[in-house]
Amino acid sequence: MTTLVGTDLGVQYGSFRALDxxxxxxxxxxxTGLIGPNGSGKSTLLHTLAGFxxxxxxxxxxxxxxxxxxxPYRRARSGLSIKFQVARIYTQMTxxxxxxxxxxxxxxxxxxxxxxxxxxxxDRTQALLAPFQLDDHxxxxxxxxxxxxxxxxxxxxxxxxxxxxxxxxxxTAGMSPDERRGVGQxxxxxxxxxxVLIVDHDLDFVRSISTTITVLNQGQHVATGTPAEIEAHPxxxxxxxxxx
Amino acid sequence: MTTPFSSRxxxxxxxxxxxxxxxxxxxxxxxxxxxxxxxxxxxxxTRAMILVLFAVSADLVWGYTGVFTxxxxxxxxxxxxxxxxxxxxxxxSEVLLLSLAAAVAAAAIGAxxxxxxxxGRQPLTAIAVSLTTLALSFVAERIAFGWSFLGAANGLPxxxxxxxxGWRIEPGVPFFIAALVSLFVAYVASSHLVESxxxxxxxxxxxxxxxxxYLGYAVGHIRFAVFVASNALAGLAGALFALHExxxxxxxxxxxxxxxxxxxxxxxGRGVLLGAVIGVAIVEVAGRGIADEYPRQWPVILGVxxxxxxxxxxxGIVDGWRRLRDRGRTGRSSSGGVxxxxxxxxSGAS
Ligand SMILES: Nc1ncnc2c1ncn2[C@@H]1O[C@H](COP(=O)(O)OP(=O)(O)OP(=O)(O)O)[C@@H](O)[C@H]1O
Ligand SMILES: [Mg+2]
Numbered sequence: 044m045t046t047l048v049g050t051d052l053g054v055q056y057g058s059f060r061a062l063d064x065x066x067x068x069x070x071x072x073x074x075t076g077l078i079g080p081n082g083s084g085k086s087t088l089l090h091t092l093a094g095f096x097x098x099x100x101x102x103x104x105x106x107x108x109x110x111x112x113x114x115p116y117r118r119a120r121s122g123l124s125i126k127f128q129v130a131r132i133y134t135q136m137t138x139x140x141x142x143x144x145x146x147x148x149x150x151x152x153x154x155x156x157x158x159x160x161x162x163x164x165x166d167r168t169q170a171l172l173a174p175f176q177l178d179d180h181x182x183x184x185x186x187x188x189x190x191x192x193x194x195x196x197x198x199x200x201x202x203x204x205x206x207x208x209x210x211x212x213x214x215t216a217g218m219s220p221d222e223r224r225g226v227g228q229x230x231x232x233x234x235x236x237x238x239v240l241i242v243d244h245d246l247d248f249v250r251s252i253s254t255t256i257t258v259l260n261q262g263q264h265v266a267t268g269t270p271a272e273i274e275a276h277p278x279x280x281x282x283x284x285x286x287x
Numbered sequence: 288m289t290t291p292f293s294s295r296x297x298x299x300x301x302x303x304x305x306x307x308x309x310x311x312x313x314x315x316x317x318x319x320x321x322x323x324x325x326x327x328x329x330x331x332x333t334r335a336m337i338l339v340l341f342a343v344s345a346d347l348v349w350g351y352t353g354v355f356t357x358x359x360x361x362x363x364x365x366x367x368x369x370x371x372x373x374x375x376x377x378x379x380s381e382v383l384l385l386s387l388a389a390a391v392a393a394a395a396i397g398a399x400x401x402x403x404x405x406x407g408r409q410p411l412t413a414i415a416v417s418l419t420t421l422a423l424s425f426v427a428e429r430i431a432f433g434w435s436f437l438g439a440a441n442g443l444p445x446x447x448x449x450x451x452x453g454w455r456i457e458p459g460v461p462f463f464i465a466a467l468v469s470l471f472v473a474y475v476a477s478s479h480l481v482e483s484x485x486x487x488x489x490x491x492x493x494x495x496x497x498x499x500x501y502l503g504y505a506v507g508h509i510r511f512a513v514f515v516a517s518n519a520l521a522g523l524a525g526a527l528f529a530l531h532e533x534x535x536x537x538x539x540x541x542x543x544x545x546x547x548x549x550x551x552x553x554x555x556g557r558g559v560l561l562g563a564v565i566g567v568a569i570v571e572v573a574g575r576g577i578a579d580e581y582p583r584q585w586p587v588i589l590g591v592x593x594x595x596x597x598x599x600x601x602x603g604i605v606d607g608w609r610r611l612r613d614r615g616r617t618g619r620s621s622s623g624g625v626x627x628x629x630x631x632x633x634s635g636a637s
Pocket of ligand 1: 056086
């Protein structure tokens with residue numbers, strides 16, 4: 044069971060403070076929703092937790108270990124996984140190859156040099172893609188998929204990696220309400236093995252799946268609480284009223 | 288890919304019959320071009336095969352892991368000088384030992400450079416990697432020029448003819464066979480590598496190193512390993528080249544050769560091993576006639592051709608040919624049911 048803790052995180056872009064002393068704790072079995080207006084620093088926070096950005100202040104702990112100076116691949120090997128706001132998939136490879144890449148990490152090179160794994164992995168790949176309705180697109184070049192499909196392919200890759208901490212940056216952007224509900228169900232089912240942080244602009248969606256919600260505004264922490272508490276929070280109302 | 292073992296052998300034969308016919312055709316052509324007792328064209332093709340070996344090694348680094356190295360002549364030259372020194376000063380003649388020593392020396396140099404490029408605490412940016420390798424190539428050339436032990440500007444001329452188990456490998460048919468065998472082995476091994484799951488990881492590192500890292504791949508380690516292996520291969524090519532020419536000099540380690548190998552890959556196509564073969568064939572064999580006929584205009588012609596390729600055909604000849612072939616097959620390329628994004632992604636690694 045792995046907990047991800049960010050303490051007093053600050054990020055500076057030149058003279059602009061994108062993140063200012065934000066703390067956050069992600070526990071296994073919990074889904075934390077992260078909301079805030081455009082440019083409030085949500086992606087910056089995710090990138091900092093993931094190690095894609097180095098914080099200027101604060102630290103990140105993964106399962107009790109200080110990982111602030113760890114490179115991304117080490118965090119990934121310790122169970123961290125991230126879905127980026129703009130899907131990062133391999134557009135020149137097939138859907139199956141994308142998933143294979145996520146499945147085969149940690150396998151010894153000697154095994155990777157043999158092609159026999161293809162047979163074994165095909166069934167697993169299909170099973171992993173099924174929740175995202177991609178299981179009959181195994182041999183399609185990922186770049187030829189539509190936007191929503193690309194997002195879901197990245198989710199399938201992230202799932203294949205078998206994370207214990209999962210960071211999702213707007214996973215349902217550009218999806219229909221139906222697709223969104225599907226992703227919501229998948230996230231919920233995934234969360235009993237895993238600590239999840241999810242960013243989304245659809246507040247009803249976030250409220251429906253999160254156990255905890257954190258609100259950011261202009262790089263600063265505004266409030267953290269249950270969906271009901273957040274809804275009633277005067278500061279949160281102010282943030283959203285002034286922006287919407 | 289998913290064939291059971293029993294049917295793999297015929298499949299492998301099916302893959303190699305076309306190259307085999309091409310080689311046979313070249314051999315016949317060489318017998319016609321070179322009269323009895325002559326070996327001019329045989330040597331031209333031998334030289335080209337050795338350069339293909341070199342180009343394949345560069346493609347592994349640039350075409351498959353996305354490292355734009357401007358110093359790939361370094362391992363080539365280190366291999367050449369290693370073989371040259373051992374043959375000239377220490378009297379080694381066994382070609383297998385000379386090649387092995389050259390490959391080991393080049394790999395060692397590659398390991399030192401690779402450590403600097405890929406295994407630092409903070410990984411270097413792509414630009415920094417290119418500039419560093421460029422600077423190193425320049426330094427290597429200067430050292431070769433200045434150091435009398437390496438023959439300075441004259442290099443090491445008059446290298447003795449190597450032997451294989453006591454049998455003399457003369458430039459001409461014997462060296463042609465030796466180069467062909469080396470190239471065949473290296474090419475088959477490389478294509479097995481790039482088509483395996485390891486090759487998939489290499490392309491993943493090339494196409495998006497951030498995604499690769501978040502899937503748990505140690506991008507720096509992978510690039511380091513491929514870089515060292517590729518340097519060893521380049522060292523082997525450098526040794527064969529030096530032994531074939533009977534000469535090794537500063538041009539074989541310098542900036543010009545470092546860029547030339549990239550040029551072959553731009554023309555032929557990178558990220559596809561056949562591109563190395565085609566690039567070298569065009570510039571070093573077909574282009575040779577033009578270069579001899581119009582020595583002054585040749586660099587300009589080459590420059591213009593290069594410009595056309597970089598702008599109009601960034602994937603090189605192999606990619607262009609594949610597109611032409613695929614255009615004839617459109618209509619059933621995209622299967623039903625998938626929404627097809629309007630923007631098609633261009634090919635080519637940066
Ligand atoms: N590389 C960068 N350089 C400079 N400023 C940046 C950079 N990346 C982000 N910013 C700024 O930092 C602020 C926070 O950006 P961030 O992407 O974290 O916001 P966000 O909450 O994810 O917004 P959105 O809802 O639009 O995705 C924004 O004002 C943005 O313009
Ligand atoms: Mg964002």
